[in-house]
Amino acid sequence: MPVIQQERGIKSVAGLPERWGRRAYAELSAEMAGVEGWKSERYTKLAGMLDSLTGSPVALDMTEAQLCIMAENCANECANIALDVHDMTAMRTLFAMIARQMGVEPPAVKDDRQAMLRCMDAAWWTRSLRTVHRRAREHGAIRLGFVSSQQGKYCSDEAAHSRVAQNRRNAKVLKSTKVQNVETGQEFTLDVLAAKTTSNNTIRRGELMLRMDGCDDVAQERGDMGLFVTLTAPASYHAVLEKSGQPNQKYNGATPRDTQEYLKKHVWARTRAQNGRDGIAPYGFRVAEPHHDGCTHWHMVLFMPADHIEVFKRNLTAYALAEDGNEYGAKEKRVTFQVIDPAEGSAAAYMMKYVGKNIGDNKIEEDKNGKTIISKEMRVDAWAGVWGIRQFQPIGQPPVTAYRELRRVPEDAIADAPEHIKAAWLACNRVDVLDEETGEVVGVKRCDYAQYIRAQGGVNRGRDYRIAIALELRAVAGRYGLQDRFCPTGVYCKSQPDVEYKSVRYTWRRLGVAVEVALRRPWSPVNNCTPEAAPFWEAGAGYTGEIPPFDESEWFASFDFECFDQFGEFNPDLFTERKSNDVRKG
Numbered sequence: 236m237p238v239i240q241q242e243r244g245i246k247s248v249a250g251l252p253e254r255w256g257r258r259a260y261a262e263l264s265a266e267m268a269g270v271e272g273w274k275s276e277r278y279t280k281l282a283g284m285l286d287s288l289t290g291s292p293v294a295l296d297m298t299e300a301q302l303c304i305m306a307e308n309c310a311n312e313c314a315n316i317a318l319d320v321h322d323m324t325a326m327r328t329l330f331a332m333i334a335r336q337m338g339v340e341p342p343a344v345k346d347d348r349q350a351m352l353r354c355m356d357a358a359w360w361t362r363s364l365r366t367v368h369r370r371a372r373e374h375g376a377i378r379l380g381f382v383s384s385q386q387g388k389y390c391s392d393e394a395a396h397s398r399v400a401q402n403r404r405n406a407k408v409l410k411s412t413k414v415q416n417v418e419t420g421q422e423f424t425l426d427v428l429a430a431k432t433t434s435n436n437t438i439r440r441g442e443l444m445l446r447m448d449g450c451d452d453v454a455q456e457r458g459d460m461g462l463f464v465t466l467t468a469p470a471s472y473h474a475v476l477e478k479s480g481q482p483n484q485k486y487n488g489a490t491p492r493d494t495q496e497y498l499k500k501h502v503w504a505r506t507r508a509q510n511g512r513d514g515i516a517p518y519g520f521r522v523a524e525p526h527h528d529g530c531t532h533w534h535m536v537l538f539m540p541a542d543h544i545e546v547f548k549r550n551l552t553a554y555a556l557a558e559d560g561n562e563y564g565a566k567e568k569r570v571t572f573q574v575i576d577p578a579e580g581s582a583a584a585y586m587m588k589y590v591g592k593n594i595g596d597n598k599i600e601e602d603k604n605g606k607t608i609i610s611k612e613m614r615v616d617a618w619a620g621v622w623g624i625r626q627f628q629p630i631g632q633p634p635v636t637a638y639r640e641l642r643r644v645p646e647d648a649i650a651d652a653p654e655h656i657k658a659a660w661l662a663c664n665r666v667d668v669l670d671e672e673t674g675e676v677v678g679v680k681r682c683d684y685a686q687y688i689r690a691q692g693g694v695n696r697g698r699d700y701r702i703a704i705a706l707e708l709r710a711v712a713g714r715y716g717l718q719d720r721f722c723p724t725g726v727y728c729k730s731q732p733d734v735e736y737k738s739v740r741y742t743w744r745r746l747g748v749a750v751e752v753a754l755r756r757p758w759s760p761v762n763n764c765t766p767e768a769a770p771f772w773e774a775g776a777g778y779t780g781e782i783p784p785f786d787e788s789e790w791f792a793s794f795d796f797e798c799f800d801q802f803g804e805f806n807p808d809l810f811t812e813r814k815s816n817d818v819r820k821g
Contacts, residue, residue: 237263237285250289252296252372252393255379259285288375292337293368295375302368306360309337313354323347330354338371339363352715366623369394373621374490377474377529384527385480389614390621398617399599399607417742440594443627447520447536447583447590449684450632453694454518454538454582456685461575461582462517462544464535464551466502467526467568468494469559475528492622494531495523502554503533509550515543516695518631519582522589525618534589536575536582537630548572593619593626633691633700638663638684640704640726643738652736653728655701659690702726705735 238249239260247256248263263285266278288295293305313330320326327350331341334354340363342350353359376382376391387395409426416422433439454461471487472494489497510516517537526532539547555570575582595612602608619626629635641663649660662685668678691700706721725738 237282248285250294250296284378291371293364293371295372302364303361306357306364309360310355310357338367349715369621380475380482382529383475383480384477388527389525390618394621395609395614395617398620413746414743415746417744436594436596440590443590444583446684447586451582452685453688459538460541462537463573463575463585465571466533468497470562473528473530477527491529491531495624498533505554506551513546515546516631517547518694521628521630523624523626524593536586631695633688636704637702637726638687640723640738644736645739648736655690656728659687659702662686701729703729
């Protein structure tokens with residue numbers, strides 16, 4: 236049964252954030268006052284739901300300090316096990332068991348030593364527990380009815396304000412950190428560099444629209460028709476009724492992430508397989524976004540020959556209605572189709588509304604009272620951040636990684652390249668347009684994603700695209716020691732795999748940072764009980780037992796992750812507390 240607590244004369248359900256706990260207690264009290272009281276079916280169901288919310292290892296009302304303490308305890312427990320168990324397989328099994336008990340997925344790395352060092356690192360546990368905590372808390376908000384058109388649309392108010400606070404702290408850290416380009420000697424703050432990448436929402440939105448427009452151009456050249464598709468989940472995946480704001484009695488407890496997996500694996504993957512058997516292959520874009528209660532649904536713009544449209548509609552409808560297909564309104568609303576009429580607008584115009592809704596501006600504004608204005612774009616961003624949902628997905632198109640890598644390749648590096656490499660490079664880069672008579676710059680040629688698709692050989696070519704990323708296996712130093720990784724070094728043509736067109740990359744060195752952003756060497760992954768002798772997993776050729784000197788170029792690895800909040804952002808109060816503890820420990 237739920238535990239009732241009282242603070243300052245206000246009763247609430249223990250284990251929930253105060254606002255949620257007060258409402259939960261009010262609903263329990265209302266049911267108790269009914270005819271059947273605690274014997275009623277609704278009271279039993281409500282009490283059972285509250286028990287499930289408050290009984291998890293990571294409590295919904297847990298503070299950041301409590302999360303850090305829990306992370307330390309988990310890391311120390313794993314480190315103590317490592318002292319007694321000398322078999323890597325057995326050790327990793329025990330670590331995985333501890334992780335799953337806390338609701339955390341064990342490290343997925345194949346190397347046993349890398350996995351073990353992560354499990355003995357409080358920073359890894361802190362990041363993992365933060366993810367578990369914020370998802371459990373947001374799911375609790377959904378089940379308690381705090382995410383709806385009547386309360387907090389798309390996500391809870393707590394999640395929206397936390398996301399805004401995270402973005403503020405992000406901007407503060409980026410603005411206060413200065414780096415230097417080792418090759419050129421130029422100096423920048425990180426916010427200036429970040430503004431030039433796709434982390435800038437304006438650039439990200441522009442690139443998406445460019446890609447959609449290019450895909451539309453290719454479809455027109457091929458004579459393909461466009462189809463706008465909206466795909467939703469069954470009613471049991473929705474927690475709250477939109478019009479009334481009341482709980483959905485059919486709700487199966489699915490999170491938005493569960494709904495995303497349902498749409499991917501049970502609907503789209505099966506539709507795609509059936510399309511392959513039928514010999515059709517649509518291409519285009521998919522956008523994932525939330526309903527009012529956070530439940531995931533998709534919008535897609537797909538292109539295909541006109542005679543394939545009816546077959547595609549039949550396949551997608553069959554799998555979309557495979558679960559609860561006979562419920563009220565399923566055949567009309569579960570999946571809808573609209574053939575795009577070029578006379579009414581391009582396919583990119585159809586998607587512009589959804590791109591704008593999912594990608595807002597970077598600016599955080601306040602009203603006249605100093606309160607942050609939470610826009611719908613901020614709420615959608617918070618929703619995607621909490622649940623880790625990929626909002627935009629190209630379908631049947633060449634990889635965008637090669638498109639971006641070509642921007643790093645200098646023009647003189649492709650002087651002797653095949654024509655399709657030159658065409659792809661020209662499509663990915665803005666080039667000055669010169670006047671033929673005077674030689675003056677009169678304009679700039681914009682990037683052309685349609686030309687890039689043509690240079691890659693078209694759409695739906697799978698592994699047969701012409702241009703790919705060139706990778707080099709390197710030993711990269713990270714928080715958990717050296718690890719072999721494939722690092723991009725340029726592009727190559729698959730018909731000439733031995734010829735590589737090198738890209739230009741720069742080395743950056745940290746120069747300075749504001750006082751409140753404390754940078755230091757990462758913590759050792761072992762605790763104070765570890766003997767001074769080298770442990771068995773470190774013993775081997777070349778190991779001396781000494782900590783290597785700190786490399787300033789690896790400045791990202793030097794963040795004290797214990798001083799960051801549940802969204803991974805720096806918290807000055809935590810930093811002060813941690814430094815005080817270090818002093819007390821001597």
